[in-house]
Amino acid sequence: MGKEIWKPGTVLYPVPAVMVSCGNTDGEKNIITIAWAGTINSDPAMTYISVRPERYSYDIIKETKEFVINLTTEDLAFACDYCGVKSGRNEDKFKTLNLTAKKGNKVNAPIIYESPVNIECRVKEIIPLGTHHMFIGEVLCVNVSDELMDESGKFHFAQSKPICYSHGEYFGLGESLGKFGFSVKKK
Numbered sequence: 507m508g509k510e511i512w513k514p515g516t517v518l519y520p521v522p523a524v525m526v527s528c529g530n531t532d533g534e535k536n537i538i539t540i541a542w543a544g545t546i547n548s549d550p551a552m553t554y555i556s557v558r559p560e561r562y563s564y565d566i567i568k569e570t571k572e573f574v575i576n577l578t579t580e581d582l583a584f585a586c587d588y589c590g591v592k593s594g595r596n597e598d599k600f601k602t603l604n605l606t607a608k609k610g611n612k613v614n615a616p617i618i619y620e621s622p623v624n625i626e627c628r629v630k631e632i633i634p635l636g637t638h639h640m641f642i643g644e645v646l647c648v649n650v651s652d653e654l655m656d657e658s659g660k661f662h663f664a665q666s667k668p669i670c671y672s673h674g675e676y677f678g679l680g681e682s683l684g685k686f687g688f689s690v691k692k693k
Contacts, residue, residue: 516542520672523586525576526555527607528566529615535607537599537618538563539590541671542638543575551645553627556638562594567641571629572613576621580667583676612646622666624649 521541529535542556553575557564567573578586585603592599600607600616607616610626617624627643654662669676 517673520670520677523578523669523671523676524555525578525582525586525589525618525621526557526563526567527574527576527616527618528563528570528572529607530566530570531614534566535598535600535616536563536566536594537576537585537589537603537605538594539586540575546642552630552642553625553645554640554642556635556640558638564639567629568632570615572610572615573627573629573641573643574610574613574615574617575625575627576618577623577625577663577666578669579622580669580678582618582620583669586669587676610647611649617649622651622654622663 522543524540524543525537526540526543527535527537538557538561540555540557544554546552546554555573555575557567563573585599585605588603589599592602599605600618606619608619610617610624613626613628615626617626625645626647626649628646629641630644631642633640633642650661651666654665656662664679664682668679670679671677
């Protein structure tokens with residue numbers, strides 16, 4: 507068994523497939539699918555998204571300094587893909603996909619109500635990095651669907667059937683392989 511050497515590239519997979527919603531006070535709103543998103547810090551809670559400057563959502567987020575990361579599920583897979591290949595310059599994706607835009611609790615950007623988790627963010631910094639610019643966002647509020655909460659207050663995100671993106675395809679997450687720390691748990 508050998509290894510081929512490839513040129514430098516972005517092959518860190520799987521990654522989250524999220525729908526980022528944004529909007530301004532003129533009523534303009536959009537959804538863009540982002541696969542380059544992640545956690546930066548836990549206290550204060552910080553995240554990032556990387557967006558190409560030519561994308562329609564780029565200017566909206568840059569102007570408003572707000573965005574919402576909406577986590578995706580198997581039920582949202584079609585919408586997730588659609589929002590990644592169609593431009594909001596030409597249509598209202600909320601209307602086309604029959605998704606509900608609700609005003610965020612801490613930001614003016616809309617949340618996608620059908621998403622089980624909406625992470626409301628305020629832009630702290632924009633870092634131009636080449637093909638993409640990184641929007642570093644402070645997490646101001648997280649909305650979670652109450653049907654995924656149990657009586658003890660535990661959130662069961664896996665029940666929503668989350669999806670990820672890997673090398674051009676969307677995948678469900680499948681079965682749990684173990685909880686954090688299972689490798690060192692005393693038997």
